[in-house]
Amino acid sequence: MGTIGCYDVEGLRKGAWTAEEDKKLLVYIQEHGEGGWRSLPDKAGLKRCGKSCRLRWANYLRPGVKRGKFSAEEEHKIIELHAVLGNRWSIISRHLPGRTDNEIKNIWNSRLKKRLAKMGINPVTHMPNNTSKPRSKSNELDLNQHQAGSSLSISASAQLLNKVAAKLVPSGFLDTLKSWQYGQEKLTEGDESSTNTGNDNSGIGIDERCRIESPGTMNMSNSASTQSHSKMASMSSQILSHDPSANTCDIKVGNTCNPECTMWPSGNTLEMPRVASTSSWVLDEIVTKPGVFHCSEENWQGTSSVSIEDYSCGDGSIYDIVGIGGAYDTVSNIYTQLPEECNGTIIH
DNA sequence: AACTTGCACAACCGCGCAAAT
């Protein structure tokens, strides 16, 4: 499967690319466009495997690839995004125009990770090292083990999470969430705000901001777990609009339902009432079916617990959940309730 | 000057997913 052994084929070059090879690849792609990587080397007259060509193009030759030193702002952004997304470099790179996932991964491993460690911050959890508190209340998995992706279920979950995260965290929207995070940090430094209405987001660090709002949602049997996986895989949400000045956004939750499915009315709009609570159950209460809900400053800030949590399923497998406020759990619940014919397609 | 160490960068590699067959 895949392209195992791609680099081992006799006669194919490995290692650093020459200027001549770069030119051949560039000229070919300019003429024929990207794609067809497997056959590209032959057509372009390159003695490389297609995979190597794709990598060279994506990380080096592609127009718009920004080269050179990362700015302090970019580095800060990487740290912020890593705290939310973990080692999901491709998603992180979408928030740094011109930077490739490979480049970001490199700078993280070679510089930022060590910098955090020197500052006494665990680069995996983004928590101070002297804090023995686990990252989440249901996190029973050793984080380093998790990082290494040592079990199949975790690897699979990471894949799933990527998909979910990519859809739940569209480019640009993280800025809002990040702003909120900064706000929360400021809050803890003495800048009390009335918008923080009694929730427990008062600590510094991801752990305090990231809570599992309705763990019961994922308390499931083996078969339910499997079902949930597939449902989660098919779920999505979409930011319809985002007004940074007003700090509001409209989120569409749902999929392109089977035309025969009447449970998915189009154009269904639900106005989120102003609520003080942070919990996803609020969304659960309000959003009983897929649709669009409007998040304004108070309720969105109150619910934007951006988190990457490890959920332990009934079957012992552990998978990740990205929670943006209650949106994730809400979406998940919606999918759980949907008839089978409504699953499996993605809105766009 | 020679050697070691650390850093930055580029590329390799294996795996899993989804579309195609």
Added chain:
DNA sequence: CATTTGCGCGGTTGTGCAAGT
């Protein structure tokens, strides 16, 4: 429905260079 193929992702390794000893 099973298998194959193409691709993208993330972890790891290799290499060159600069700074330190």
